[in-house]
Amino acid sequence: MHLEVSGLHKQFATPQETIQALKDVNLHVEQGEFVCVVGASGSGKSTLLRLIAGLEMPTTGWIEVDGERVIGPGADRGMVFQDYTLYPWMTVQKNVEFGLKLQGIGKQERKEQASYYLGMVGLVEFAQSLPKQLSGGMKQRVAIARALTSQPKILLMDEPFGALDVQTKENMQQFMLELWERTGTSILMITHDVREAVFLSQRIYVMTARPGTVRAEIAVNLDKSRTRQTRELPQFKTYQDEVTAQLLVST
Amino acid sequence: MITESAAPTTSQREPQDNQKSLRPSLFWRLGKPIPIRLDWALRTASVIVPLILWWALSSSGIVNPKFLPSPIDVMGAFGRLWAEGLFFDDLSASIFRVGSGFLLAAVLSIPLGISMGAFAAVRSLLEPIMGIVRYMPAPAFIPLLIIYLGLDEAPKIALIFIGVIFFNTLMIMDAVKFVPQHLLEATYTLGGSRRQTLMQVITPYVVPNIIDTFRINMAAAWNLVVVAELIAANEGLGKRIEIAQRFFRTDEIFAYLIILGVIGFLVDLSLRVLLKATCKWAVD
Numbered sequence: 461m462h463l464e465v466s467g468l469h470k471q472f473a474t475p476q477e478t479i480q481a482l483k484d485v486n487l488h489v490e491q492g493e494f495v496c497v498v499g500a501s502g503s504g505k506s507t508l509l510r511l512i513a514g515l516e517m518p519t520t521g522w523i524e525v526d527g528e529r530v531i532g533p534g535a536d537r538g539m540v541f542q543d544y545t546l547y548p549w550m551t552v553q554k555n556v557e558f559g560l561k562l563q564g565i566g567k568q569e570r571k572e573q574a575s576y577y578l579g580m581v582g583l584v585e586f587a588q589s590l591p592k593q594l595s596g597g598m599k600q601r602v603a604i605a606r607a608l609t610s611q612p613k614i615l616l617m618d619e620p621f622g623a624l625d626v627q628t629k630e631n632m633q634q635f636m637l638e639l640w641e642r643t644g645t646s647i648l649m650i651t652h653d654v655r656e657a658v659f660l661s662q663r664i665y666v667m668t669a670r671p672g673t674v675r676a677e678i679a680v681n682l683d684k685s686r687t688r689q690t691r692e693l694p695q696f697k698t699y700q701d702e703v704t705a706q707l708l709v710s711t
Numbered sequence: 712m713i714t715e716s717a718a719p720t721t722s723q724r725e726p727q728d729n730q731k732s733l734r735p736s737l738f739w740r741l742g743k744p745i746p747i748r749l750d751w752a753l754r755t756a757s758v759i760v761p762l763i764l765w766w767a768l769s770s771s772g773i774v775n776p777k778f779l780p781s782p783i784d785v786m787g788a789f790g791r792l793w794a795e796g797l798f799f800d801d802l803s804a805s806i807f808r809v810g811s812g813f814l815l816a817a818v819l820s821i822p823l824g825i826s827m828g829a830f831a832a833v834r835s836l837l838e839p840i841m842g843i844v845r846y847m848p849a850p851a852f853i854p855l856l857i858i859y860l861g862l863d864e865a866p867k868i869a870l871i872f873i874g875v876i877f878f879n880t881l882m883i884m885d886a887v888k889f890v891p892q893h894l895l896e897a898t899y900t901l902g903g904s905r906r907q908t909l910m911q912v913i914t915p916y917v918v919p920n921i922i923d924t925f926r927i928n929m930a931a932a933w934n935l936v937v938v939a940e941l942i943a944a945n946e947g948l949g950k951r952i953e954i955a956q957r958f959f960r961t962d963e964i965f966a967y968l969i970i971l972g973v974i975g976f977l978v979d980l981s982l983r984v985l986l987k988a989t990c991k992w993a994v995d
């Protein structure tokens with residue numbers, strides 16, 4: 461897998477003015493990488509992710525996955541939204557199966573695949589529950605399992621833990637790292653949380669606002685298996701300060 | 712406020728009872744449920760109290776019983792109508808008309824409403840004309856329908872169809888507009904086509920709204936069948952009311968009105984039960 465974003469511009473026309481949401485954004489994600497894009501609100505980071513997902517089209521510039529131009533949304537780029545977006549009428553199991561169903565995969569295989577990923581996110585005993593019976597963190601795990609079941613080349617995550625309380629958030633981050641190690645999926649995550657970005661990523665892109673553009677690229681050379689203690693390391697603080705400094709310069 | 716300044720002892724006995732805090736209330740809590748027993752008590756009173764008032768008024772002698780028959784007279788009328796066997800014929804005639812007119816409208820309004828809600832193009836094409844026709848009172852179509860379709864069942868079914876289809880369609884369209892955009896986008900990123908998204912995400916999402924729409928518009932259909940039968944019919948509940956009027960049988964008119972109300976209430980209730988049974992995810 462190789463994701464390449466090149467010379468990306470995005471403008472939105474409103475009746476009053478034209479807003480430049482993204483200006484000359486260049487970035488890439490390699491096979492098996494965990495990359496975060498950090499930016500303040502209004503830096504266009506969500507727009508960037510939506511463009512990569514194919515939910516919106518760039519004004520100029522292009523996005524390629526494995527050399528193929530992105531012209532619309534597809535199952536090769538799984539997406540996890542901040543607000544969970546589960547299908548409320550389907551059980552957890554059916555939610556996770558749904559991607560495979562859309563691709564016309566048979567009932568039996570669907571069930572096995574979904575059960576496998578439900579096991580991976582630790583929600584087997586909730587397979588027959590409805591989404592409304594789950595907590596926020598559990599809902600997000602279902603959404604992640606649902607995205608992974610389609611075996612996307614890359615997982616796009618738009619502030620997936622933004623609506624969770626601090627404890628749940630840290631648990632989810634730990635869980636996400638383990639999931640990433642086990643599946644080897646490439647992940648591109650958008651966040652405004654510097655600690656989250658340093659804890660999760662191997663590389664960080666820092667975005668500045670109005671117009672949104674990439675200010676800095678920072679490689680995070682921390683041990684690959686990270687734990688609660690990692691957050692206490694002096695290097696961790698150094699990275700955190702570095703990213704924060706870049707964010708502050710921009711505003 | 713006046714009582715407090717006039718009786719200072721009250722405020723001395725209850726020092727916490729200040730003006731700054733909202734006082735608890737059982738009856739007037741906004742948007743909150745009341746205890747279940749109070750709920751049922753009030754619901755029972757809702758039916759019993761008017762019955763008692765009716766009975767009291769009719770037995771007081773203030774009103775001529777020719778105009779206001781007593782509940783007992785009306786019960787008698789029920790028995791008489793039942794014995795004559797007309798009752799069942801009228802009822803089934805009316806139900807058949809409502810049923811077929813409403814079913815036709817329902818079957819058509821679901822695809823129409825969903826496509827109007829989902830596709831802005833279809834909406835632009837159909838919304839203006841529907842917006843105009845919707846405001847034409849359905850009973851005003853009766854003369855035309857009689858000219859076109861004769862005096863048989865067809866004009867009555869057509870009237871109900873016309874009276875219901877536009878409201879059904881527009882209400883379903885509105886429901887579709889409220890399907891969260893993110894849910895559709897999530898489906899695209901799972902590899903869903905537009906067709907799959909329409910059929911497997913938008914449609915199941917609005918099923919509870921469709922049932923609710925039908926429940927609300929069923930009342931309109933029930934009204935219209937009586938209107939149609941008052942004007943031109945050989946049998947039916949509306950026709951029977953019209954005959955009763957000619958013979959000044961107010962007790963029979965009351966009996967038929969009650970029947971109309973009870974049937975409507977039962978239809979409403981069964982659609983609520985259907986909603987609860989089929990869309991657990993959307994209720995409470």
